[in-house]
Amino acid sequence: MVTPAIALEEVFLNYRDVPALAGLTLEVQPGEILALLGPSGSGKSSLVRLVLGLVAPARGAVRLQGEAVSREGRILKPPEERRLAVVFQDLALWPHLTVRGNLEFGLKAQGLPAAERNGRIGRMLGRLGLQGKERRFPGELSGGERQRVAIARAMVLEPRAVLLDEPLASLDASLKHEMLFVFRELLKERRLAALYVTHDLREAASLGDRIAVLERGRLVQTGSLEQLREAPGSEFVKALAGDLFWMGGSRA
Amino acid sequence: MKMRMAILLLSFGAGFWCVSGCDRGGPRVVVYTSVDQVFSEPIFRAFEKRSGIAVKAVFDTEEAKSTGVLNRLIAEGGNPQADVFWSGDPVRPLLLIQRGLVEAYAAPNARNIPAAFKSADGSWTGLAARARVLLANTRLVPADQMPRSIRDLADPRWRGQAAMARPLFGTTTMHVAALFSVWGEEKARAFLNDLKANQIRLAGSNGEVKRLVAAGEAAFGLTDTDDANEALREGAPVRVIYPDQEGLGALIVPTAAVLLKNGPNLENGKKLIDFLLSKEVEKALAESAAHMPLQPGVAVPPGVSAIDTLKAMPVDYARLAEQMERIQPWLREWAGL
């Protein structure tokens, strides 16, 4: 049996004394993109912070490639040692660093030599069509360019897995479409495990290999889009699937 | 960004280096003084120019807002920072002597100073003196009704119109303590209670008494010669009266130079004391602060009395110190603090 890239085992988590995750078990296999779908307030963002190691589970364990990194109220490995990458909804591009500086920051933290850093940054910027923008500050970029910088910054680290926390929520439809394509291509060509958090079934369907539905801190259903549509596990799934009818269920 | 952080760290480091280091080097002497800064600082500058020794000073006002240099000297006793204490009065040094914080130094220049104004063993030496005087506003007090004694402060005729500094600090405390030793406990307390009953105005300082009288906010008040002289110099309508010349005498308050034990620059401290006891300094203080010279043969400017023309209150300054400490709680109560 293959060791999952990310595994959550019976995780409980409280957020401001309210249960955010209640006995959640979830696995992301190596190379798999798991789309985590849920309405707002369902605990999606808590789950991301949990995996990153920014919060500790009250009970249960988080494993990365089989290694327990958080368990029973304790963070065994702090975020900076987990070798993960993340893209938040607000992108969190560091405003005082240039595009290049943003990409370089994590590489320096890893202690990579300059030549290696430059090579990786050059390749990544080229791959995402960001050549010539290295010396711009985030404030000087368009929305699409910022998205690209954020994903480039995550991928250039060659992390064990990538966490994407509603990164496209603020984009318009056509740009969203384009970025989904970029994301999927990048993730797949690197065979990276990814957890993609969203409240939009369309995004989940176009990017995820599997879709996991989270409601009120519990996993209610896992499966492909077809499975979700044929046997919706909850009212939420049913409503979303109904909205998607005109899309024909095909991947973008 | 790196540049900016580097500049920040650099300036931080430079600031600290400067703060901890740029003060060192060169001969120096550390003096704490409760002689008003406006008078004492020029004297120090003159010494610096003369000797090439840098004077590092801590100034105090001996008024209500005293910065407590004396307490600081006591607190620092275990590890003295100062070489010389130039006190505005002869009582504070005695508090230091009692605690064994003073090094006796029989300065050559002290020879000619009257015995009443120095200790025999050289642990303190008086110089440039003030006197406690009455300052009256000539617009409010007719010439024929000028107060002549400190008892006039309690005269119902001047109810609510006389002023003195709150006797918790400085020369006023000393004055009260002198009355306690000369009159005895009972009489002195009765006098102070009379003052209170007469609604005497308690100022924050002797300087403020001067201000009140000069401004006509009080008819007359008890203050020091230097403050009184300041009022004259400003052209205020005031007259200076040396009190009790037919009776008790006026209280003379010499400033006092003291060498401290285990100071960091002992030799330079001696040099500074020699300078302070010179005729030159007494002359300068007579001119700037109306302090009476204690050395014979120093010419006094107009408005300053010579020490030998006055009737001085007979006090043993050494006993005043104990007296002051003893009556302080009572005085605090009396002043309502």
Next chain:
Amino acid sequence: MSFWRRREESLVVGAAGLALFLAAFLPLAWTFIEAAAADPPALRRGLAALKAARPWILLGRSLTLAAAATALALLLGVPLGLLLGKTEVWGRRLALALQALPMSLPPFLLGLGWFYLFGAQGFVGSEASRRILFSELGAVLVLGLAFAPVASSLTALGLWGVDAALEEAARVVAGPVRVAVRILLPAAWPAVALAALIVFTLAFSELGVPMFLRVEVYPAAVFARLGGMDFAIAEAGFLTIPLWLVAIVLLGIERSLFRRRSFAVAGLRGRSAAPLPLGRLRFPAAACCWLATLLLLAPILSLAARAGRGGGFSAANQWLWPSLANSLILGCAAASLLAVVGAVLGHAAARRRPGEKILDGLAALAFLAPAALLGVGLTAIWNRPPTRFIYGGPAILVLGFLARYSIVAIRSFAAVLAQFSRDLEDTAAAFGAGYLRRFLGIVLPANFRGLAAAWILAFVFCWRDLETAVLFYPAGWEPLTVKIFTLEANAPEAVVAALSVAQAAATALVLALGFLVWRRKAPW
């Protein structure tokens, strides 16, 4: 390696906390330790001092005085802040900037300015005005006017922080007056409440003005036991117990009202709505504002006039420069240290790290404690042969400023961070950056302007400090405020007035320079 890296944060925060502990807690606790250990009768005397009725009467008087001064400051400052911050009054920015000047002087000097105006022989003085000035009412007026700029500037800052959309949505359905009173002021109320708290604290702990105006207050009773002939330190220590209680109550109010985000009200947003039109009221409103500004500046103008009349400016020349340099060096060094400690602890506070509440509380108490007590404690703790390099030089003053004003730096940087997206820092953590790398690489540079603002604020507090420095400044390191204070004893009034004006002018210069640095647009 990872052992140290995982502990970076604990080590750095711990070091900053330790600095605060050594600079503030130890000296303040020392009076009690000393009294208890060396001299049991002193303890009894201390208790006796508290049992008497007098201290409690004084305490009541001080509280009343501070409350009245606060009421006056708010009554004047809040409308002024509203008009200057949010309406189309001519020259509103200039008026706000001018009001910062009185805040840079120890209130005692403002009291002196009022005295030159309203003393019996003042410019417009009479016996009647003198009597009012030298009374409780006078103290309330002087302190209320001295601290009104705190209320006006905080109100204006709070109003600028109100979401423009909120205001614009209201403007669509209501007139400007209704918007101001029903929407803007309620939205800015935390700023107003904070101003009330600060003014109350400053007025309550003020020593110079009540002493000058001969109004008896509680802090003077403590001071009398430290500056007087008998050194009743145990009594002084015991007399501070009620002050601690007041401080703890104030801190409790602040914590429950604002959940300690109080300084966040001073946050600046990018966009603010257009100023409210005043219509026909524009001229009278502007006239009122400028009259009020003039009133707040009156003591400084009076000082300037007094200085000019007696040729004070030329005579002040010989006194000014060395202590001006001292003030500048000490202010810069202390502000830098405060900025560093404030950044570390402010970050810990904003991120709710364990222990930050205690440190924040300690810093707040050190701010409220009588400076005299802090000074005595610092001398006792640090004047030892091994620490001579600290006590014998200016470092001791820097330490004193650190103790007294760390709350200013901590809170202002925490407020800056409250508006700083946490994701920026979390992303850096996820990307492999440990605490130091995140702090130095992301948090500080991305908040450089906030750090600069905290530095400037800390500098101004050290710059205007009198009561801390006066008690233990090392020989030869007299700051300008202390020089003015000690010179005031017998120097000609004109010289003292001229030095006070120089203090104000130098502050204006420093603030203007700081503002230019702060305002320079970031490259991003």
